[in-house]
């Protein structure tokens with residue numbers, strides 16, 4: 001089922017996600033809804049908090065259009081190592097129409113459970129590393145706007161506020 005994606009400044013995006021106690025069929029159903037919602041958007045990542053479910057689940061698929069899907073599910077993720085720096089022009093399904101350069105670690109190692117509850121460790125670079133850091137932020141109630149300087153932050157805030165008042169200009 002396609003869920004509604006919350007848009008900034010919805011306060012629910014600031015909720016801290018709680019760990020998943022067990023990967024139940026209910027959690028797997030949530031994962032499937034998230035995948036359907038992300039692909040419909042379309043986007044390269046989605047965190048559960050973005051659809052108003054404050055649990056530690058996010059998904060990422062950086063495959064380009066026409067490529068085979070590379071859906072990766074992260075449950076109770078933990079970034080255990082980060083190194084280097086890179087700047088990436090990021091977007092977010094909760095900030096439609098916004099794209100901003102954001103500084104991230106160039107390489108991260110993340111530990112998580114997959115859709116079947118099996119633990120895995122993944123080391124990622126480039127777009128995948130960026131997407132993991134971006135989605136992991138969501139689970140802590142942190143958003144891309146928090147990475148911007150004061151001037152850009154104000155501009156993005158205003159743009160989103162305006163969109164809220166007049167979603168179909």
Ligand code: NI
Nearest residue numbers: 091092093094
């Ligand atoms: Ni996002």
